[in-house]
Amino acid sequence: MTNDDLNSLKLWFSDYTSSFFGADEGDNRNLRLKVEHTQNVCANIKEIAESLPLTSEKIILAETIALFHDIGRFSQYTKYKTFQDGKSINHGLLGAKILQEENLLSGLAAAERNLIFNSVKFHNVFQIPDLKDEELLLFQKLIRDADKLDILRVFINFYESPPEQRASATAFRLPDTPEYSKEILERIYKKQKVSYESLKTVNDFRLMNISWGYAMNFKASYRLLKEWDCLNRIARHLPATEDIAGAVALVRKFVEEQLP
Ligand SMILES: [Fe+2]
Structure with a gap:
């Protein structure tokens, strides 16, 4: 793949996604969120890929994957008015x-x-499926890190912006109550992954965001996580309890250990 290939795919992306915008400003705001997300995931993947010993062709390929990773989101939203796969359709397959x-x-x-x-x-x-194909595995790791980093940015912005400026589709299907699940905290203490299905409150969702501090695959991803101060900016919106502070400290220490 060449840069020219990537540039013409970017033009297609821009035409394709523009065709979904219409008269409803609320819908447009949700769609715009995904266009911006795509642009950021492209920038993230480029930065991470450039930190690795990869040829320029592979870096272009990585950026193409980022460009298309959420291409299913636009018709998903237009048909179902949601970004929740469970309530609509698997956006990766789509x-x-x-x-x-x-x-x-x-x-x-x-x-x-x-x-x-x-x-x-x-x-x-x-x-990540048990992949025999090492190259596919590498690109899976790249897109997952780049995607998670931008999902963190989206949610940090959401937590930090006034309610009237928030995109409705970022809003939670979960109750925003002071509770949080001990089981999720327990998983963080054990360095285990947290699934979307196990979340019961918005605080659980924030704890899952914190747990992503364990989930990155590359040093450059940890560096970005730290540069953007992701853990502190999420932790600020969690209840100030000792067990939460302990879990956050543990993840923070882990992130520090990944950095040179
Ligand atoms: Fe996605």
């Missing part, structure tokens, strides 16, 4: 289907095309 239907990648080598399809298809599964 994205891969759209890429196929649009016949967008036919100019690329078969190996690159397959890598992009599969990366989009699997980017949102809870656990």
Whole structure:
């Protein structure tokens, strides 16, 4: 893949996504959130990929995966008015289907095309599938880190902005009460992953955000997490209890240990 290939795919992305905007400002705000998310995930993946010993071709490929990872979001939202896969459709599978239907990648080598399809298809599964294909595994790790970092940015902005400026689709299906689940805290103490399904309150969601401090795959991702002060900016919105402070401190220490 060349930079020219990527630039023409970016033009397609911009035309395609523009076609979903309409008269409803609330809907437009939700769609704009995904366009911005895509731009940020592209910047994140580029930064992480450039920190690794990869050829410029692979870095372009990584950015293409970031460009398309959420391409399913636009028709998902337009049809179902939600970004919750559980209430609508799996947006990773939908994205891969759209890429196929649009016949967008036919100019690329078969190996690159397959890598992009599969990366989009699997980017949102809870656990990276047991992949024999080392290259696909590498791109899975890249897109997951780049995506998580920007999801953290989106939620930090959400927590920090006044309610009337918040995009409605970022809002939670969970109750925003002072409670939090001991089981989730327990998982953080044990360095285990937290699934969306186990969340009961918004505080649980924030704890899951904190747990992502364990989940990055590259040093550059940990560096960005620290540079943006993600853990502190989330922790500020959690109840000030001793057990939460302990869990946050543990994750913070882990992040520090990953950095040179
Ligand atoms: Fe996604």
